Amino acid sequence: MDKLSWIVEAEKFTGLHEIKGAANESKILNFWQAIKMGGIKDDETPWCAAFVGACLENAGIKSTRTGWARSYMTWGIALSKPVYGCIVVFSRPGGGGHVGFVIGMDKTGRLLVLGGNQGDMVKVSPFDLTRVIAYRWPSTINFPMVALSASDNNEMSSTNEA
Numbered sequence: 001m002d003k004l005s006w007i008v009e010a011e012k013f014t015g016l017h018e019i020k021g022a023a024n025e026s027k028i029l030n031f032w033q034a035i036k037m038g039g040i041k042d043d044e045t046p047w048c049a050a051f052v053g054a055c056l057e058n059a060g061i062k063s064t065r066t067g068w069a070r071s072y073m074t075w076g077i078a079l080s081k082p083v084y085g086c087i088v089v090f091s092r093p094g095g096g097g098h099v100g101f102v103i104g105m106d107k108t109g110r111l112l113v114l115g116g117n118q119g120d121m122v123k124v125s126p127f128d129l130t131r132v133i134a135y136r137w138p139s140t141i142n143f144p145m146v147a148l149s150a151s152d153n154n155e156m157s158s159t160n161e162a
Contacts, residue, residue: 004059004084004085004141005059005060005061006055006056006058006059006061006085006101006138007055007085007101007103007114008059009054009055009056009058009059010051010055010101010114010122011114013027013051013055013116013122014114014122014123014124015121015122015123016028016116016121016122017120017121017122018043018044018120018121019043024041024042024043025043028043028047028050028051028116029041029042029043030054031047031050031051031053031054031116032047032050032054032067034050034053034054034057034058035049035050035053035054035057035063035064035065035066035067036065037050037065037066037067040067045067046067046069046096046117047067047116047117048069048098048099048100048115048116048117048118049064049066049067049068049069049071049072049099050067050116051100051115051116051117051122052072052087052099052100052101052115052116053065053066055101056138061138061140061141062140063075068097069089069090069096069097069098069099070089070096070097070099070133072087072089072099072134072136073089073133073134073136075087075136076136076137076138076139077136077137077138077139077143078134078135078136079135079136079137080135081135082102082105082111082132082135083102083135083137083143083144084102084103084104084144085101085102085103086101086102086135086136086137087099087100087101087102087134087135087136087137088100088101088102088111088113088127088132088134088135088136089132089133089134089135089136090127090131090132090133091131091133092131097133098115098117098118099115100113100114100115100116100118100125101113101114101115102135103124106126109129110126110127110128110129111126111127111129111132112124112125112126113125113126113127
């Protein structure tokens with residue numbers, strides 16, 4: 001199977017992380033520029049939606065162009081179940097949301113999500129399905145029926161993205 005263009009974009013940034021202190025990671029600031037929100041000047045402003053949006057925009061797909069994770073709840077086409085490459089929106093304890101790309105499922109049934117601002121970096125993290133509030137697919141891309149594959153992942157489920 002060929003990789004989806006936005007997943008190829010996202011994978012380029014795996015391991016990218018915030019710089020603690022006064023310095024800022026320029027690539028994270030560039031995510032904001034890609035979604036037409038270049039006024040963000042630090043890498044500590046929650047950036048999961050900027051990451052997703054930048055990956056989409058760099059792949060030629062218009063994003064929601066906001067920094068709000070829940071803006072993806074109405075973007076594109078709604079899906080009833082996850083598929084490889086879809087956007088997933090999560091609730092967060094205490095309010096707000098988180099957004100990333102589904103790339104698989106672990107053997108315990110958790111989603112494996114490639115996202116930004118997961119532990120202050122771009123990485124794959126497992127998420128419990130109970131937090132899912134939307135699965136979305138780009139409306140301009142033909143929808144493939146690609147099943148999620150199970151993989152080993154012993155990491156604790158993500159509960160607080162930052």
